[in-house]
Amino acid sequence: MHSEAYDAFAYAYDAALGRRFFTAARALLHELLDRYPTPKRSHLDLACGTGLAMEFFRSQGWRPTGVDASVPMLEIARGRVPDARLVAGDLRALPLRGRFARITCLYDSLNHLLEREQLVAAFQGVRGVMDHDSLFFFDMNHPDIYPEVWGLAEPYTSRGEDHQLEIATTYRKRQKLATAMVRGWATIGGTRVTIREQRLQRAYSEKEIVGALEEAGLAPVDVIDFDPYQEADDVDAATVKLFFVCAPVSVGRARLS
Numbered sequence: 001m002h003s004e005a006y007d008a009f010a011y012a013y014d015a016a017l018g019r020r021f022f023t024a025a026r027a028l029l030h031e032l033l034d035r036y037p038t039p040k041r042s043h044l045d046l047a048c049g050t051g052l053a054m055e056f057f058r059s060q061g062w063r064p065t066g067v068d069a070s071v072p073m074l075e076i077a078r079g080r081v082p083d084a085r086l087v088a089g090d091l092r093a094l095p096l097r098g099r100f101a102r103i104t105c106l107y108d109s110l111n112h113l114l115e116r117e118q119l120v121a122a123f124q125g126v127r128g129v130m131d132h133d134s135l136f137f138f139d140m141n142h143p144d145i146y147p148e149v150w151g152l153a154e155p156y157t158s159r160g161e162d163h164q165l166e167i168a169t170t171y172r173k174r175q176k177l178a179t180a181m182v183r184g185w186a187t188i189g190g191t192r193v194t195i196r197e198q199r200l201q202r203a204y205s206e207k208e209i210v211g212a213l214e215e216a217g218l219a220p221v222d223v224i225d226f227d228p229y230q231e232a233d234d235v236d237a238a239t240v241k242l243f244f245v246c247a248p249v250s251v252g253r254a255r256l257s
């Protein structure tokens with residue numbers, strides 16, 4: 001579905017959340033590209049959103065391809081990285097052929113998959129577009145962060161000249177399900193458009209994620225504690241996000257350690 005309201009959400013997402021997150025992610029990606037060099041230059045960004053990771057890879061001389069389920073998000077990505085290949089599609093059934101040297105899926109996009117089977121299907125899709133020397137970089141929220149941050153009574157707010165977002169979150173521990181009620185507005189083409197959306201996320205433990213990776217033929221080479229907003233000291237959580245570096249299982253840990 002494509003409507004002005006979705007355009008407004010994509011615009012406000014980019015301004016209020018995406019760019020802030022990517023400032024921290026950029027530093028880590030720089031480090032990982034240095035730590036795991038390759039002469040190949042094909043990059044795939046899954047759930048690419050507004051194209052921030054593709055813009056970064058492009059600036060480093062890579063050829064990015066992006067997949068996202070949201071057409072308004074892809075339209076912003078198109079403006080940001082005009083020469084990227086962009087595909088509207090679902091990461092649970094990747095509509096791609098070919099192989100990519102580095103694959104990313106950032107900003108806890110995989111937490112949007114609410115069933116373990118969907119996570120396995122996404123990982124299988126990734127395995128299907130990897131060569132023996134490809135690597136997959138992704139982050140997911142540490143499960144401790146849901147009761148600590150998503151369970152907070154206070155909503156997150158962001159105000160700019162052309163947008164306002166208020167995100168009220170709740171967490172249902174037994175179902176491991178988090179809900180975000182997103183309200184606000186953004187100015188699109190001179191008109192203020194109302195935003196009213198609901199987003200769901202599922203908490204996965206590191207063990208569940210590693211199990212799903214194994215089922216898909218992937219193995220973690222490194223798992224990094226990632227705290228993009230330096231908030232780990234303020235919350236009772238082991239870490240904020242888990243950032244995985246994964247390889248196809250046939251090579252796995254041994255080749256890269």
Ligand SMILES: C[S@@+](CC[C@H](N)C(=O)[O-])C[C@H]1O[C@@H](n2cnc3c(N)ncnc32)[C@H](O)[C@@H]1O
Pocket residue numbers: 018021046047048049050051052053067068069070073089090091092105106107108109112
């Ligand atoms: C939190 S945003 C992250 C966007 C981008 N990776 C970034 O770092 O800014 C989550 C993105 O996942 C996309 N998404 C959620 N579920 C998806 C699915 N099943 N298939 C493809 N994209 C999906 C949304 O449209 C949205 O663009």
